[in-house]
Amino acid sequence: MTEQTNVTAARLWIVLAKAYGSMAGWVEESIAAEGLGLSDFMVMEALLHKGPLTMTEISRKLLLANASMTSAIDRLERKTLAARTFDGEDRRIRRVALTARGRKLIEAIYKRHEQGLNDLMKDLSETERKAVYRGLKKIGFAAKAATGGKEKQ
């Protein structure tokens, strides 16, 4: 498409889906050697940056169904990379934290991941990054708001 052609909303959605698919494929390939899938990796990444979180907090953050989160934490526990703990006050709650082993692994992986991302996006100026960031934020908020208040269980 040319400089003069308008970018339709439909076209933007297609390009968003394609960019995400390509990025997800790249991330998956780069962590495959560690035996982690994309979801497991993103769980560990969230725990690395935000500290221990409840199952529901992680689900919401990653837009996964609660049943999927149960499975993902099962996998991470089985690999002794994360562990569930009880909440001091609310007995329904399970809080998830990285183990020492998990922290060590995700720190190493994340370092390479971050470097790879920097490399991937070196062609975008700071102005371009900000524009994409803001636009995606708007799109994400709008989509979330338009999706019938009912998130995945």
Place this chain on the structure above:
Amino acid sequence: MTEQTNVTAARLWIVLAKAYGSMAGWVEESIAAEGLGLSDFMVMEALLHKGPLTMTEISRKLLLANASMTSAIDRLERKTLAARTFDGEDRRIRRVALTARGRKLIEAIYKRHEQGLNDLMKDLSETERKAVYRGLKKIGFAAKAATGGKEKQ
């Protein structure tokens, strides 16, 4: 984050993943009543806009494994929404086309989909859309190139 803070590559990836997840959730919800999943919908959308395509062309376009494409076309054939045909020259090739019934359905769905997308993105100016479009194109190309030439089978 503030106006002054830089947008890191890592941050941009997270926001991209989140925006995609929200958009995908919205699309899935809006087509659920028609008994279609996201992949099936996107296959039909591709066939609507590009005419009959080979299994491999659709797979590459939607970034799905060829086995997934086999299943998706099986589902669409079972619902008599699409059909495989043989290629005149290359007997390995199966070309997929919408049926009359499928075309009628996807035209109706797509009309609503397009209107919904316009609504979702009405807060983005044309300049903003172009910036997001260009940025996502760059990111998608870079990720594709960086993923070891080996696409999903």
Place this chain on the structure above:
DNA sequence: ATCAGATGTTTCGATATCGAAATAAGATTC
């Protein structure tokens, strides 16, 4: 104090996805 509604997580069964291998067919090299 009791009850109804909401919340958090797990379980269950179903579905969509994938990698690898198998099969058929086309292209290229010798």
Place this chain on the structure above:
DNA sequence: GAATCTTATTTCGATATCGAAACATCTGAT
């Protein structure tokens, strides 16, 4: 013409996901 390599699609078995329901627990109203 034969052999080898590549391509297109399907099959197989495994995995990750999901919606709905079940269960336990908490909150708020009465």
